[in-house]
Amino acid sequence: MIIDEVPVYPGCKGSKQDLKNCFSQGIQRLFIENFDSDLPNQLLLKEGKYRVFIGFKITASGDVVNVVVRAPHPKLKEEVKRVMNLSPKMIAGKVKGENVAVKYSIPFTILVEETKSQKKARRKKERMDKKTKTNLLIYYFHLLLGFHVSTYFFFFINYIFYHFV
Template structure:
């Protein structure tokens, strides 16, 4: 027995129908998509973000100190200027020239010459003088000249003094001391003779004898002639 197919069950026929339906739907969807109105998407207001609020910092408030300006002194008071009327006579000050004319004689005061003041050098002791006075006839070094000077002064005194005078004056027996002082000046002369003796007559005799000393070579200090003080004691023996 031959089985017959139902035409309604033929799948091939159905596939054609489905394809047509699909095409129609695709066209419809495409058309609907084209015709559909589109609107811009509106984004809701999110609010205003205040950026400055986050950036604000606590700034310390400092007081501004204005520098003190120095006070300017007031301007000087202007001098009062006295206005002189033309009618009033004003005495004019005449300034004369101090220059002299070649033909004018100039009076010159007398020139007084000032004498040079000589340096005053004090007398020096015989004991400390650098260069001792030289008694005539003495030679040698400084010490030899010093010893020779004293020796010659003693010799002069013993030779010139009257040894009998103490006995003639009736002095008591014994030793009598006589002190003699004098100066050899810058010229070498013996001056300012002084003496101390047990009797005025003896003192007078001593002064006379010492003034007979010869002129000497003056002593020097730092190379310059100076006065030299000298003193010597004598002992008189009265029997």
């Protein structure tokens, strides 16, 4: 079915292309104003880019329904659905002057950046992992040699481990 008039986001005017652009900007604005931008970091998602796909239908009466979301985490999926359900009533698409339902599919990217506290926690964990490896190495030397490893030997192994491993 070829749409004569595309659905219109409230407040949009102009040519068919202007209406499409304005519709996209309206959805972007909806997300900027309502999406919990802290959520990706709260979910401890690794730093990087994540694709989210939203499918929905604008009914003949202009309501947004049948929101389907594909996201990298169930809570992100819930949040995207919540925001989409806040969509204002649209002006329905038309075919031969009759209002019709129109399906939409919108992909977008969520950029997750490591916060200062996450970076600090990751570095602390890396240091602890290194210390644990050093302590295990000393323990194995102790077992291998059959005697207590002196403090000087510990510092020597620690130095080697931190500078060469």
